[in-house]
Amino acid sequence: MQNATLSFSEISQSLGPLIDAALDARTQLGEGCPARLREAMRYSLLAPGKRIRPLLALLAAQACGGSVEEAMPAACAVEMIHAYSLIHDDLPAMDDDDLRRGQPTCHKAFDEATAILAGDALLPLAFEILAGEITPPEVAVACCSKLAKAAGACNMAGGQADDVGNEGRGATASAAGEISDIDLLESIHHRKTGAMIECALQLGAIVAAADKREMEALEQFGRRLGMAFQITDDLLDEQSTEAEMGKRTGKDARRGKLTFPYILGLDRSRQYARQLVAEACEALAGFGPDAEGLRSLARFVLERNH
Amino acid sequence: MQNATLSFSEISQSLGPLIDAALDARTQLGEGCPARLREAMRYSLLAPGKRIRPLLALLAAQACGGSVEEAMPAACAVEMIHAYSLIHDDLPAMDDDDLRRGQPTCHKAFDEATAILAGDALLPLAFEILAGEITPPEVAVACCSKLAKAAGACNMAGGQADDVGNEGRGATASAAGEISDIDLLESIHHRKTGAMIECALQLGAIVAAADKREMEALEQFGRRLGMAFQITDDLLDEQSTEAEMGKRTGKDARRGKLTFPYILGLDRSRQYARQLVAEACEALAGFGPDAEGLRSLARFVLERNH
Numbered sequence: 263m264q265n266a267t268l269s270f271s272e273i274s275q276s277l278g279p280l281i282d283a284a285l286d287a288r289t290q291l292g293e294g295c296p297a298r299l300r301e302a303m304r305y306s307l308l309a310p311g312k313r314i315r316p317l318l319a320l321l322a323a324q325a326c327g328g329s330v331e332e333a334m335p336a337a338c339a340v341e342m343i344h345a346y347s348l349i350h351d352d353l354p355a356m357d358d359d360d361l362r363r364g365q366p367t368c369h370k371a372f373d374e375a376t377a378i379l380a381g382d383a384l385l386p387l388a389f390e391i392l393a394g395e396i397t398p399p400e401v402a403v404a405c406c407s408k409l410a411k412a413a414g415a416c417n418m419a420g421g422q423a424d425d426v427g428n429e430g431r432g433a434t435a436s437a438a439g440e441i442s443d444i445d446l447l448e449s450i451h452h453r454k455t456g457a458m459i460e461c462a463l464q465l466g467a468i469v470a471a472a473d474k475r476e477m478e479a480l481e482q483f484g485r486r487l488g489m490a491f492q493i494t495d496d497l498l499d500e501q502s503t504e505a506e507m508g509k510r511t512g513k514d515a516r517r518g519k520l521t522f523p524y525i526l527g528l529d530r531s532r533q534y535a536r537q538l539v540a541e542a543c544e545a546l547a548g549f550g551p552d553a554e555g556l557r558s559l560a561r562f563v564l565e566r567n568h
Numbered sequence: 569m570q571n572a573t574l575s576f577s578e579i580s581q582s583l584g585p586l587i588d589a590a591l592d593a594r595t596q597l598g599e600g601c602p603a604r605l606r607e608a609m610r611y612s613l614l615a616p617g618k619r620i621r622p623l624l625a626l627l628a629a630q631a632c633g634g635s636v637e638e639a640m641p642a643a644c645a646v647e648m649i650h651a652y653s654l655i656h657d658d659l660p661a662m663d664d665d666d667l668r669r670g671q672p673t674c675h676k677a678f679d680e681a682t683a684i685l686a687g688d689a690l691l692p693l694a695f696e697i698l699a700g701e702i703t704p705p706e707v708a709v710a711c712c713s714k715l716a717k718a719a720g721a722c723n724m725a726g727g728q729a730d731d732v733g734n735e736g737r738g739a740t741a742s743a744a745g746e747i748s749d750i751d752l753l754e755s756i757h758h759r760k761t762g763a764m765i766e767c768a769l770q771l772g773a774i775v776a777a778a779d780k781r782e783m784e785a786l787e788q789f790g791r792r793l794g795m796a797f798q799i800t801d802d803l804l805d806e807q808s809t810e811a812e813m814g815k816r817t818g819k820d821a822r823r824g825k826l827t828f829p830y831i832l833g834l835d836r837s838r839q840y841a842r843q844l845v846a847e848a849c850e851a852l853a854g855f856g857p858d859a860e861g862l863r864s865l866a867r868f869v870l871e872r873n874h
Contacts, residue, residue, distance in 0.1 A: 294723060390720060393713040415597050
């Protein structure tokens with residue numbers, strides 16, 4: 263027996279404003295914070311976004327019998343890490359992007375130094391929130407530990423380093439006629455995107471005092487969802503317009519980046535994403551209707567057009 | 569009664585190798601970390617440095633009756649935050665420096681993207697170490713909270729933002745004949761440098777289960793020491809050679825930055841630093857010979873030539 267299915271847009275409409283209010287409240291930043299730095303942090307953090315990661319934290323907590331309220335600090339922390347990573351990824355020395363979430367990137371709207379520092383300040387703020395708001399202490403410590411690993415050199419930062427270092431590899435592979443390395447691509451994306459998606463789910467589960475079986479199921483769910491999300495991102499980059507995406511599109515191909523469409527072609531990429539989402543939902547079989555939100559979010563990944 | 573005074577160089581010779589070994593062990597970074605990223609992180613973190621912040625953490629723990637061993641994770645964490653901040657401060661969009669700790673800056677030795685990511689990866693690693701190695705959980709949480717605040721928008725990142733934003737103010741003030749704002753300068757340096765110096769002391773004290781009186785005394789000590797440290801930094805920038813400092817010198821004046829020598833002149837700056845160190849040592853009056861290491865370090869700040 264399951265509840266009537268909530269669509270992603272219904273979930274997003276009900277939880278999105280709560281997330282945005284929570285992010286807003288935690289970035290008022292009092293004495294000592296330069297106004298321009300605060301403005302830059304809030305400009306990028308509060309820009310219209312899908313809030314996938316905070317939603318995953320909240321929905322995972324719900325799936326494990328917890329509440330939105332107790333998972334909100336974790337939701338804010340993962341969105342801050344995500345926002346910081348977007349700001350730094352967009353820098354001229356990295357992906358050099360001008361448009362993000364439908365508005366000029368942080369270094370374009372402000373300047374490069376301010377953008378670097380806005381990212382640098384969002385990162386510790388995530389830990390300040392986890393350490394300052396989550397109780398009991400052993401749960402806060404577990405959250406800090408998970409988030410630190412997910413953002414670190416072996417995961418998000420490392421994935422981005424390999425992704426930047428990997429530019430031109432698609433074109434090279436093509437020119438040399440060699441078989442492209444889907445394992446490399448999956449490894450990059452698992453670290454760059456997947457680790458934080460899994461982390462969002464784990465933090466939600468940890469604050470809801472999930473048991474080992476629930477944690478493992480969410481790990482399976484997150485791993486597949488993260489990869490599906492990246493595949494649809496690659497597909498959208500190739501097929502959407504800038505106006506739809508709110509960021510520059512077609513750039514992967516221009517830069518000769520390894521992508522799923524490049525390796526598998528469009529049809530097999532779509533099929534692979536569908537398979538991953540199906541497997542992700544199967545991983546939630548042990549959960550009842552409380553996990554319906556996570557299932558809706560997984561289905562949305564296939565349908566999204568931005 | 570006090571122990572025979574240990575000089576800073578004796579302290580540094582005994583604890584420095586332990587700190588370096590601890591930093592080395594914590595940056596081996598296994599699966600998932602790209603070799604080049606690990607190399608860049610270690611290049612900057614393990615470069616010869618005075619290790620002032622980790623020494624402060626260890627010496628504060630000793631002053632409060634704790635051990636070097638239990639304070640080592642905190643010592644590593646503060647040095648990682650320091651190393652990340654140097655890497656990002658040196659970037660072309662920030663202070664644009666080519667030389668640091670006697671070697672090419674991270675973005676010169678590697679590239680800008682790698683340098684940004686090396687900083688981005690050192691930052692969460694500091695929290696991973698605090699959350700993963702310090703017990704009991706409430707002590708680990710207190711450490712994460714303090715470190716996050718000290719590195720954040722209202723302190724280190726904010727101070728750097730104001731410092732970058734403030735370039736040219738010295739020259740402008742001079743041209744206009746207006747009286748320079750020593751309060752602004754102290755506020756910038758308290759946040760940019762002082763907060764992390766205080767934090768190093770606090771983390772050492774927290775892991776040693778210091779009482780309120782000890783914490784407050786160390787706060788007084790740290791506040792004065794941090795400012796004295798900055799004044800001597802300004803004096804060295806004006807008076808030393810690049811070879812002595814291992815970084816570019818004379819740059820503050822060229823950039824028209826507000827500095828203590830600019831505002832107070834050389835003699836009064838030196839006198840102010842001496843006064844601050846004397847006050848810092850007075851703040852430790854309640855400590856016995858166990859705080860002798862901190863006193864030596866404070867005296868060293870006046871004598872240092874790099």
